[in-house]
Amino acid sequence: MRILVARCEIAYHGRAVTRLGAGDRLIVFKDDGSLCVHADRGFKPLNYMAGPTSVSEDGDVIRVYRPASDETLVIVVQQVLEDSSFNLDDDASLERDGAERQMHVLLERAPEAIEAGLIVLERERATDTGPIDLFCRGEDVKDRPSPETVLISQKMGIHEWSYDNDVSLDLRFKVPHAEDEQALRDITLEVELGYDREMAFKEAERCLNCDVQTVFSASLCIECDACVDICPVDCITFTPDGEEAELRTRLKAPAQNLTQELYVQDGLKTGRVMVKDEDVCLHCGMCAERCPTGAWDMQKFLLEAANATTKVHACAAE
Ligand code: SF4
Ligand code: SF4
Secondary structure, eight states: OEEEEEEEEEEEESSSEEEEEEEEEEEEEOTTSOEEEEOSSOSSOSEEEOSOOEEEEETTEEEEEETTTTEEEEEEEEEEEEEEEOOOOOOOOOOOSSOHHHHHHHHHHOGGGTSTTOEEEEEEEOOTTOOEEEEEEOOOTTSOOOOOEEEEEEEOOTTOOSSOOOOOOOOOOOOOBOOHHHHHHOTTSOOBOOOOHHHHHHHHTTOOOTTSEEEEOGGGOOOOOHHHHHOTTOOEEEEOOOOHHHHHHTSSSOOOOTTSOEEEEOOOTTSOEEEEETTTOOOOOHHHHHOSSSOEEEEEEEEEEEOSSTTOEEEEEO
């Protein structure tokens, strides 16, 4: 084997025509006539030629010719850095432990190792872009996992709200209007200009906790009526139970919207029920703040529902 380390240019004629500009390279001439040209980086040769070949040298030009495929490589040497030849003695052969074919067989037997529900349809399917080792089909998209819904409640805790619920004396921000003079001159002019980004943000900060739910625990309630007193919209009533139509009329503020169900909780010590009209509740949290026993609690929740696959979950908060 000859090893030549040299600065050289290389031209190739054969299945293609290539030219490699000057550079420092390792050129390996093997005893069977094969040849490889390597750069300092990368494992792939820049040029190679299978043997047998004929090699001729004329001054600083090395010409390698492969008659079987009529390929020629011309190396023009500019500077020799190393030029050595060795007689190598090597009778060992590469021992393999596991072949690609064995991996195919194993995967064909257990395709679920790649993905649950995978079915092997074909081995070595020919395609325009080459053979596919294992041609498989996944789960039927109509065969969805059974509905799975997970509800995770988060207790908000008195004075530990997720939002700033300090009492704010801010007046409502006025929506900007067009100048009176312009509005009077043009009857088609849009008078209400709407909030700009900053004002809209400030106004939204006044928002109540409409995504936080009121949750009542009858076993904690001592029926002190403190929540009834503080509720700004009179939507909590403690009263004897009864038929819904009649019960609606007995509430502190009669519940007239029949499309909105009432929140009714029994199990109170006096035998009465707690009735809350969800239609008017502001979710202000005053009842939970006032309740001395924590019977009213504000909770928000995360709903996880099954979708097309078990890997994807949608999260929704209300
Ligand atoms: S959250 Fe506010 S509006 Fe709703 S029941 Fe409680 S005090 Fe009344
Ligand atoms: S403030 Fe609390 S303990 Fe008192 S009546 Fe309301 S829920 Fe019951």
